[in-house]
Amino acid sequence: xxxxxxxxxxxxxxxxxxxxxxxxxxxxxxxxxxxxxxxxxxxxxxxxxxxxxxxxxxxxxxxxxxxxxxxxxxxxxxxxxxxxxxxxxxxxxxxxxxxxxxxxxxxxxxxxxxxxxxxxxxxxxxxxxxxxxxxxxxxxxxxxxxxxxxxxxxxxxxxx
Numbered sequence: 068x069x070x071x072x073x074x075x076x077x078x079x080x081x082x083x084x085x086x087x088x089x090x091x092x093x094x095x096x097x098x099x100x101x102x103x104x105x106x107x108x109x110x111x112x113x114x115x116x117x118x119x120x121x122x123x124x125x126x127x128x129x130x131x132x133x134x135x136x137x138x139x140x141x142x143x144x145x146x147x148x149x150x151x152x153x154x155x156x157x158x159x160x161x162x163x164x165x166x167x168x169x170x171x172x173x174x175x176x177x178x179x180x181x182x183x184x185x186x187x188x189x190x191x192x193x194x195x196x197x198x199x200x201x202x203x204x205x206x207x208x209x210x211x212x213x214x215x216x217x218x219x220x221x222x223x224x225x226x227x
Contacts, residue, residue: 070180071172072188076195078165080202082157085165086131088202089155098201099194101209109134124150132157141174141183149175151183167195 078085088094089109095117096104103119111128127135133156140151151173158166169191174180193209200206 069172070174070176070184071170072184072191073168073170074188074191074195075166075168076199077160078167078195078199078202079163080165081163082131082159082165085167085198085202086157088198089134090128094201098197098207098209101207109136126152140171140187142179149173151187167198169195 088098092100092105092108092115100117103117106116107113109115109123109125109128111125114122114124117123121138124137125134126137127133133154136153136155137150138153139148140153141149151171153169153171156168158168160166171184171187171191174183197208200208
């Protein structure tokens, strides 16, 4: 058995607009991958870079419905990295909004795996909050969020 997390939130915009905020690198870089940006649009079968150094494999992409990604989400006790799977689902709501659900699975059941699930649960929740602020109001909540940015230190990928 492996560890996993699931978070969800409502964004008061149509599915097409919310989905585009994830697959469009300019938009994603405006609220989530702000440190280094996203290198390219999410297209099934491609690998893109987020935050200058996180390689994200696009396993599946169903427009305005579902995105499945794989990336180096875990580190084992032997310091080797392994892939976790991220699934994003976009469900239109009767009121015109969108329910976004993000699940990440595949961590090993060890101390490092538990730490990874906690950190990434926090990261994906932050992503949803930032997406909501950006898509609904044009606000970038991540600007100035990380001390390394404020001190002018080299940025690395945050734990997501």
